[in-house]
Amino acid sequence: MASVWxxxxxxDNGPSTLSLELMTKARDLGEVAVIYVGVGSDAAFATxxxxxxxxxxxxxxxxxxxxxxxxxxxxEMAQVQAPDLILFGxxxxxxxxxxxxxxxxxxxxxxxxxDVGLEQGPATTSHEIFGGTQIAGxxxxxxxxxxxxxxxxxxxxxxxxxxxxxxxxxxxxxxGRADARVIETHIEEREGPKLEDAAVIVSGGRGLGSPENYQxxxxxxxxxxxxxxxxxxxxxxxxxxxxxxxGQTGKTVKPExxxxxxxxxxxxxxxxxxxxxxxxxxxxxxxxPIFAIADLGIVGDVHKVLPKLIEALExx
Amino acid sequence: MRVVVCAKQIPDPATEYKLEPDxxxxxxxGEQVLDDTDRYGVEMGLQLAQAAGGTVTLVSxxxxxxxxxxxxxxxxxxxxxxxxxxxxxxxxxALLTARVLAAVISREGFDLVIAGTESTDGYSGVVPQMxxxxxxxxxxxxxxSVQVGDGxxxxxxxxxxxxxxxxxxxxxxxxxxxxxxxxxxxxxxxIMEAKKKPVETHTLADLGIPAEIGQKVTxxxxxxxRVAGAKIEDDGEAYLKIVExxxxxxxx
Ligand SMILES: Cc1cc2nc3c(=O)[nH]c(=O)nc-3n(C[C@H](O)[C@H](O)[C@H](O)COP(=O)(O)OP(=O)(O)OC[C@H]3O[C@@H](n4cnc5c(N)ncnc54)[C@H](O)[C@@H]3O)c2cc1C
Ligand SMILES: Nc1ncnc2c1ncn2[C@@H]1O[C@H](COP(=O)(O)O)[C@@H](O)[C@H]1O
Numbered sequence: 001m002a003s004v005w006x007x008x009x010x011x012d013n014g015p016s017t018l019s020l021e022l023m024t025k026a027r028d029l030g031e032v033a034v035i036y037v038g039v040g041s042d043a044a045f046a047t048x049x050x051x052x053x054x055x056x057x058x059x060x061x062x063x064x065x066x067x068x069x070x071x072x073x074x075x076e077m078a079q080v081q082a083p084d085l086i087l088f089g090x091x092x093x094x095x096x097x098x099x100x101x102x103x104x105x106x107x108x109x110x111x112x113x114x115d116v117g118l119e120q121g122p123a124t125t126s127h128e129i130f131g132g133t134q135i136a137g138x139x140x141x142x143x144x145x146x147x148x149x150x151x152x153x154x155x156x157x158x159x160x161x162x163x164x165x166x167x168x169x170x171x172x173x174x175x176g177r178a179d180a181r182v183i184e185t186h187i188e189e190r191e192g193p194k195l196e197d198a199a200v201i202v203s204g205g206r207g208l209g210s211p212e213n214y215q216x217x218x219x220x221x222x223x224x225x226x227x228x229x230x231x232x233x234x235x236x237x238x239x240x241x242x243x244x245x246x247g248q249t250g251k252t253v254k255p256e257x258x259x260x261x262x263x264x265x266x267x268x269x270x271x272x273x274x275x276x277x278x279x280x281x282x283x284x285x286x287x288x289p290i291f292a293i294a295d296l297g298i299v300g301d302v303h304k305v306l307p308k309l310i311e312a313l314e315x316x
Numbered sequence: 317m318r319v320v321v322c323a324k325q326i327p328d329p330a331t332e333y334k335l336e337p338d339x340x341x342x343x344x345x346g347e348q349v350l351d352d353t354d355r356y357g358v359e360m361g362l363q364l365a366q367a368a369g370g371t372v373t374l375v376s377x378x379x380x381x382x383x384x385x386x387x388x389x390x391x392x393x394x395x396x397x398x399x400x401x402x403x404x405x406x407x408x409x410a411l412l413t414a415r416v417l418a419a420v421i422s423r424e425g426f427d428l429v430i431a432g433t434e435s436t437d438g439y440s441g442v443v444p445q446m447x448x449x450x451x452x453x454x455x456x457x458x459x460x461s462v463q464v465g466d467g468x469x470x471x472x473x474x475x476x477x478x479x480x481x482x483x484x485x486x487x488x489x490x491x492x493x494x495x496x497x498x499x500x501x502x503x504x505x506x507i508m509e510a511k512k513k514p515v516e517t518h519t520l521a522d523l524g525i526p527a528e529i530g531q532k533v534t535x536x537x538x539x540x541x542r543v544a545g546a547k548i549e550d551d552g553e554a555y556l557k558i559v560e561x562x563x564x565x566x567x568x
Contacts, residue, residue: 011476065482067445067455090441092475096457099410099445108409108530111440128539130333136340137535142528149442180454180484183470188478200567224567236495242460242474249434249441257565259558274542278565280558286547293542296561300550309555316568 002030002084002118005057005145008048009066009093010038017196018089020051020157022150026087027052027160029118033083034165035059035074037066037093045167050159056167065180066093069172071100077170078105083145085118090151102147109147110138112248114154122146131267132274152196152252153275188241191218195244198227201255203246203273205231207262207283207302211239216306217261223313229253231269247272262302265290282306317370317464320421321361321394322431322447323354325378325385329436340533341407342437344378350385353432355392355499356492361430362393363497364464371395373424377405377416380517390510391502397513398424402520404527410438412529414446419523422451428469429489433458448489455489456482462490 004026008019015036026032033055034048040058048056057077061069074097078086086101088094090112102109114135115126122140125148129136140146195201202224204217214234221228229246230239246253248268258276263269265281265288273279274293281294282305291297298305325348327333334343350358361372374389374397386397400416408416421429429451431444448455456462459471460479470483474493502510520527548554562568 065454065456065484067457068449071449092458095441096445096455099414099442100449100455102411102442103414103446103449106411108411109440109442110531111410111442124534129536133539133541135537135539136533137537138531138533140531142530176452177485177487178448178452178454180456180482180488182473182480183483184481185475186478186480190477224562232494236493238495241478242493243476243478248439257562257567278561279542280561286549291547292544294547295545296557297544297547298550298554298558299547300554304552305550305555305558308552309558312555312559313568 003033003081004030004118005033005035005083005086007035007086007088007094007097008037009091010036010040010044013041014044014047016089016091017157018091018152021153021155022087022089023048023051023053024157025116025155029116030084033057037061037070046164049163049165050161051157052160052162053165056165057170058167059170059172061172063182064172065182067096067100068175068178071097071104072173072175073170074101075104078145085116085123085144085146085148087116088147088149090149095149098147098149105145107145107147108140108142109149110140111149113148113150116148116150123148128271131270153254188243190243192221193225193227195227195229195246195251195253198253199256200224200226201229201253202226202259202261203229203231203263204234204261205263206233209303213303214239216302216310219310220259220306223310231263260290261306263290264288265293317365317368317427318425319361319365319370319372320424320426320429321354321357321372321374322417322429322444323358323374323376323389324351324435325349325376325381326351326435326437333437335536339407340536344381346381348381348385350388351432351436353434353436353494354389356494356496357430357432358389358392358394359497359499360462360492364428364462368464373398375417375420377413383515386515387510388502390513391506392500393506395513397515398518399515400518400520400523404520407529407532409529409531410440410442410446412527414443414450415525416520416523417443418447418450419525420518421447427486428464431489431491433491433493444489444491451487451489453487453489454484455491456484457491459490459492460496462492462496
């Protein structure tokens with residue numbers, strides 16, 4: 001049976017949702033061991049067991065930046081234990097560890113996969129390209145371990161409920177001059193539901209014109225019990241925090257309803273939201289690419305349409 | 317301070333990207349532009365080098381062509397460029413790319429390497445971390461601000477819930493997000509000067525690196541596409557259509 005390792009970064013005292021998705025997939029490919037990075041707890045390890053982990057390698061790097069100490073330790077473990085496949089999520093710490101580990105092992109890493117196969121021979125992957133209009137199939141050509149970064153929501157997480165995993169505490173490596181320290185952590189406050197889990201999302205883009213106008217998005221969001229999102233243009237301009245970014249380098253969302261106001265529909269935004277069940281777009285440019293995937297497209301000015309919509313909902 | 321900026325030339329994003337028929341490699345025209353992502357890196361590098369006193373060297377891998385993208389970065393103010401162009405690098409993966417960049421950087425010598433968080437055409441998003449590993453230095457990633465002090469570098473590292481302050485000793489690699497600084501536009505003087513700035517070109521053999529690529533694209537197929545619904549011009553009442561659809565979907 002193939003051996004598959006899954007990287008799991010601790011979020012809110014437990015494994016990230018993304019890593020549970022990966023574990024669900026990994027169960028179909030082989031025997032699952034989880035690399036768990038965080039403080040750790042019996043409850044967290046029990047969750048890993050429920051999603052199919054037989055073994056857990058637990059690292060707690062403390063205030064060291066995760067990448068180098070964990071990647072160096074993993075490289076040694078991988079050379080001895082020779083896993084066939086190591087799955088990571090397309091997420092920040094995951095990318096850092098995968099990149100360093102790949103370089104250390106001299107192994108190729110494939111990014112942005114939406115599916116992974118492991119049958120006879122090297123692993124295979126699928127990737128959305130050109131804004132999700134085409135699917136590229138790729139294959140590794142050399143020997144393993146095969147390192148793959150998988151996009152969020154590529155698989156639906158589901159528990160299997162097997163016995164508690166065997167947990168072994170691993171020592172992060174001493175990395176000398178490659179070390180970096182996390183000296184402060186700042187958490188921004190969030191109102192309303194979490195973007196990744198929300199059933200309804202209202203997102204704004206540069207068409208809002210000014211940071212103050214993002215309030216229209218927030219008002220509408222509140223009325224609909226929705227999470228609020230944004231394009232990278234707004235994040236880069238500092239109007240909203242990165243946590244609100246939807247797209248290739250932000251969150252991947254699959255809500256029931258996604259409302260995009262003043263969003264052009266760039267490829268990198270579409271890959272993060274095109275799987276929403278219903279898409280409503282408001283844009284003054286009739287040729288904006290967002291309309292190509294919208295179930296309802298309003299060619300109009302957000303400054304006119306949004307206030308009227310808000311008023312109508314308030315009066316209901 | 318010796319600052320190295322990794323910058324890539326890419327096909328103009330305003331044009332339609334195409335793949336070559338058998339290899340499925342991206343078609344790269346002779347005239348490529350500086351990746352917008354890397355304009356932030358170049359600007360950050362210029363600001364830091366100016367503040368600390370130092371030089372900015374560009375390192376780039378890929379078909380040089382007309383060198384337009386490299387000249388763009390030189391016109392912003394970088395001092396020189398080192399380019400690795402070799403037909404054997406076509407279809408390169410992140411690992412080989414990082415190996416090549418790291419080899420050039422370590423030959424050249426560096427205190428700080430700056431890269432983008434992900435390129436526009438490849439977006440593997442792991443090259444800076446790999447370069448850091450090959451150079452045996454820390455990678456301070458996803459920076460929204462960068463400060464260089466006495467022998468150390470401190471960044472704000474973007475996270476899902478806010479940011480972290482991360483610190484390390486130099487030498488180091490930093491990857492910067494778009495928005496870390498406002499990239500300057502080249503001046504006329506800058507553009508003229510860029511034409512005379514040194515550009516070194518190397519092949520893989522010069523670096524002694526074998527052209528090993530550990531992946532291939534096997535198929536490219538059309539994805540199931542969404543069918544667009546009604547598109548209506550706002551006549552002042554279009555919001556009612558939204559209310560109607562929201563009601564249908566039981567959101568309200
Ligand atoms: C490597 C890489 C990764 C990226 N990752 C992401 C990502 O994760 N998420 C993301 O969103 N982007 C990402 N981008 C950026 C992306 O390419 C686009 O630049 C961005 O999505 C554009 O944001 P926007 O739609 O707000 O702005 P614009 O493209 O400027 O669009 C603004 C729209 O508003 C419309 N408009 C203007 N005024 C009005 C008005 N009064 N009423 C109605 N409509 C109006 C305009 O017609 C236009 O269509 C990435 C880019 C790169 C290179
Ligand atoms: N061929 C290349 N030449 C120079 N720099 C590169 C190259 N590929 C990647 N980089 C650097 O690595 C960053 C991230 O790229 P990627 O990992 O390909 O998404 C880019 O923004 C560049 O700074």
